[in-house]
Amino acid sequence: AQTVTQSQPEMSVQEAETVTLSCTYDTSESDYYLFWYKQPPSRQMILVIRQEAYKQQNATENRFSVNFQKAAKSFSLKISDSQLGDAAMYFCAYRSAKGNQFYFGTGTSLTVIP
Amino acid sequence: DAMVIQNPRYQVTQFGKPVTLSCSQTLNHNVMYWYQQKSSQAPKLLFHYYDKDFNNEADTPDNFQSRRPNTSFCFLDIRSPGLGDAAMYLCATSNLFLPGRAFFGQGTRLTVV
Numbered sequence: 364a365q366t367v368t369q370s371q372p373e374m375s376v377q378e379a380e381t382v383t384l385s386c387t388y389d390t391s392e393s394d395y396y397l398f399w400y401k402q403p404p405s406r407q408m409i410l411v412i413r414q415e416a417y418k419q420q421n422a423t424e425n426r427f428s429v430n431f432q433k434a435a436k437s438f439s440l441k442i443s444d445s446q447l448g449d450a451a452m453y454f455c456a457y458r459s460a461k462g463n464q465f466y467f468g469t470g471t472s473l474t475v476i477p
Numbered sequence: 478d479a480m481v482i483q484n485p486r487y488q489v490t491q492f493g494k495p496v497t498l499s500c501s502q503t504l505n506h507n508v509m510y511w512y513q514q515k516s517s518q519a520p521k522l523l524f525h526y527y528d529k530d531f532n533n534e535a536d537t538p539d540n541f542q543s544r545r546p547n548t549s550f551c552f553l554d555i556r557s558p559g560l561g562d563a564a565m566y567l568c569a570t571s572n573l574f575l576p577g578r579a580f581f582g583q584g585t586r587l588t589v590v
Binding site for chain 1: 520567569571
């Protein structure tokens with residue numbers, strides 16, 4: 364199984380500021396997908412943003428953007444203009460283009476300080 | 478509008494008493510997954526179905542079984558729950574023909590007493 368590593372168990376950010384969550388992964392494949400999922404307390408996991416490995420351009424969804432460094436196997440999430448509703452556990456995930464399995468990192472708990 | 482529905486949201490079972498968790502989907506996705514998530518840990522894939530093809534992860538204990546009687550439903554059976562099986566169980570779906578993303582249910586929190 365592929366390994367996904369999130370080295371920041373907890374992060375905090377002031378409301379309206381910017382925060383970056385880190386993720387690295389290990390794979391020998393060249394074609395795959397990377398994801399950031401958000402899991403608020405006691406609520407379901409929802410997709411924040413997705414990146415296809417064959418695309419060089421970094422994905423952006425409103426206040427959320429990624430820095431995808433394929434050679435370094437790094438996939439960080441930047442949250443701009445942080446809002447109280449952004450507080451959640453964030454999981455980085457990997458999926459091979461050839462398989463069905465999603466593999467998750469251990470998560471980063473984000474606190475937003477008013 | 479719920480797309481992946483897990484029942485029940487909370488389940489309490491006795492040590493050693495078989496328990497079944499259910500998942501249904503309205504997305505008509507061909508892949509369904511079961512994940513186990515313990516507190517402060519990553520979701521761990523137990524197994525998944527691609528249509529009727531069952532794919533077990535190598536380290537999934539035999540105590541965990543699954544059934545998928547049709548496209549819409551998938552069940553997780555725990556034959557003899559132990560205290561270590563207490564966790565959140567997440568069901569998810571994806572469509573092989575739509576690149577990438579998985580859709581998750583709200584999860585079932587299992588307590589073993």
